[in-house]
Amino acid sequence: MQADLILYGGRVATPSGVAEALAVKGDRIAAVGSSGRVLRFAGLGTHLVDLGGAAVLPGFIDCHMHPLTEAMVDVNLTSARSLSEVYSMVRKAAREKARGEWVLGFGWSEAAIGGEPTRSELDEVSEGRPVLLARVCLHSAVANSRALELLKISRRTPVDEEKGVIIDYDSGVLKELAAEYALRYMLRQTPSEVKARRLQATLGKLASLGLATIVDAAAGIEELQAYRVLHKAGRLPVRVRVLLRALAVSTGRRSFTDPIRAVSLLDSLVDLKDVLVEDSWLRIQGIKLFLDGSLGARTAALEEEYRDKPGCRGELLHTPSELRELVSKAHSAGLQVCIHAIGDRAVKAALDALEDVARKECSKLRHRIEHCQVLSRELIARMRELGVIASIQLSFATSDREMAACRLSSRQLEHAYPWKLLLEAGVKCCGGSDYPIEDASPLTGVYNAAARPLPPEARGDWSWYLSQRISVRQAVDLLTASAAYAIHEENLMGSIEEGKYADLVALSENPLEASLEGLKRIKVLMTVVGGGIRHLQLRPQSRA
Ligand SMILES: [Zn+2]
Incomplete structure (x- = not known):
């Protein structure tokens, strides 16, 4: 077997203890062991990575997240500390948008900014663009008048608090399913590409x-x-x-x-x-x-x-x-x-x-x-x-x-x-x-x-x-x-073993060996998914 990728000179955490190296063939882990043993699988074209003592763990799996929401955010409001700061951030983002394009803000909370943004004040700063500002919990949002118009929400829209359809037209506040509906509508208006x-x-x-x-x-x-x-x-x-x-x-x-x-x-x-x-x-x-x-x-x-x-x-x-x-x-x-x-x-x-x-x-x-x-x-x-x-x-x-x-x-x-x-x-x-x-x-x-x-x-x-x-x-x-x-994939991922996906993360220190405060200093040096390097912060590497 000739490996496609070999990581050596590290501390590879496996279920049976720490190894120095591992070899990857295709999208799978092909061998785990000492650097000497694993480097024997190197050949012409094998990508060799000297881990320089870094710890290697199985690539992390996050069982619950919402990446598209984050991807679509134009204005991140988590750092905002006042309502006026929120409005000026929205104004800046609205100016960068073409007419008709939505402005999505995310991350405000009344505790951080000292109140809730309102429809009428958003109207003042939105340059005619539809604006939707999702609260940090994503269960509540404030829309401006243009957004409500596109959403076909008016004073006459029925509200059903028990069912979680909560709308306050005057303030522009949408909660639960109403907030969800607005976010979905906005996503649908954005081209797939x-x-x-x-x-x-x-x-x-x-x-x-x-x-x-x-x-x-x-x-x-x-x-x-x-x-x-x-x-x-x-x-x-x-x-x-x-x-x-x-x-x-x-x-x-x-x-x-x-x-x-x-x-x-x-x-x-x-x-x-x-x-x-x-x-x-x-x-x-x-x-x-x-x-x-x-x-x-x-x-x-x-x-x-x-x-x-x-x-x-x-x-x-x-x-x-x-x-x-x-x-x-x-x-x-x-x-x-x-x-x-x-x-x-x-x-x-x-x-x-x-x-x-x-x-x-x-x-x-x-x-x-x-x-x-x-x-x-x-x-x-x-x-x-x-x-x-x-x-x-x-x-x-x-x-x-x-x-x-x-x-x-x-x-x-x-x-x-x-x-x-x-x-x-x-x-x-x-x-x-x-x-x-x-x-x-x-x-x-x-x-x-x-x-x-x-x-x-x-x-x-x-x-x-x-x-x-x-x-x-x-x-x-x-x-x-x-x-x-x-996710029903314990036979394919979640630990470093031969035959599993080559999904790996190299860290400056093994979290299991770090102090609690030391966890904050750990750097992600490399991420490998399916044998492909997706992130690399180690020093320049050689090819065999
Ligand atoms: Zn969630």
Whole structure:
């Protein structure tokens, strides 16, 4: 065998210990061992990379993110610290756009900018362009008048708070399904090639962070088109697994959510499933259902009322029978079902439906619950019994800590973001970022999950938060081996073994050997996906 690529002189982390080198043939790992042994596979044309002592881990897998949303953002508002700063950023972006082109902003929060942007003030700075500013949680957005006009939203548009269609025409605020509808509409108006080009740049950035595989956790037709354009042209820098959103969004008279439409949409998704199923770069993995909103917006469905809003317990977006029908359709089509459920009431409803429909087969199709932010002992026990995977976002607890402490009672906090309890109970878990809501860097996620840093000048009782720290090893596992399991590909990725995909990341230091604070200094030196180098920051390399 002559290798195509050999990495040598490093510390390669394998399930059976540390090796010095590995050889790649085609898209697979062909040999792992000492540098002396592996270099024997070098020949004319073998690309040799001296690792210079770098650590090599399996390429990271992010089980939950939304890269197209990030790719389409024109104005990143996460750094904005005032409303006037937001407006001047929007004005600048609007001037760079052609007439009729949308301006998409993302990342504001009222805590950071001291209020919410409004429709009329956006009108002043938008130069006649349609503007949509998504809040950092993506569950809420503010539109200007031109955008609302294109969206056909007027004062007469029916609002259905229970169903999550929340519109305030005067302020331009759209929440939950109304925000989702606006974002989808904007994506649909953007030509496929433009989406594909911007998506490729975003996926390239993800590869430079050490990611080899990402799961798009709520892809619509718009995402699928863009991925397919890139895939056909061989331009995908990372592997993509897609969860198709089974969400009925229409401008229909009665409601944005129409269960009959949701089911017929799901039927067409089931047909789509077979289109790409055998490809190692792009694959439809399953479907995504949304059962509640977010804690930040107080739309997550809780058993108890919100501590900071008496009488409010959030809303379930589907009735039990609707949910059962959706789960049943997907399950019988052999699709993995991933249900967005943040509050304990939503998690319970999700488990009820999964138990009704799938029973023992949950673990076969590896159905998942996304986020699992507020749980209970009973819910955790049921997840383990049913074999339902908890899909957790490693940075959420850190980003949400102050907000969660306001929203939830001390009783609820005991099982909030309970990553350690889940792992100790033996629930299968997988990790993700929910990028762009959080930083996509796997190392940042590992740090936040293991360190759970406190806010500056923290006062009060943070034991609920600190007690749920997990080890660095567990956090890395959630983004490698356990993530591979969650996408049914544990035989192909998630560890460095002969025969698996050559999906690798070289790091300046092995996170398992670094101190907690040292994690922040680790550099991603190289990312290899399917044997191809996608990112390289080592010194210049030779060819044999
Ligand atoms: Zn998400």
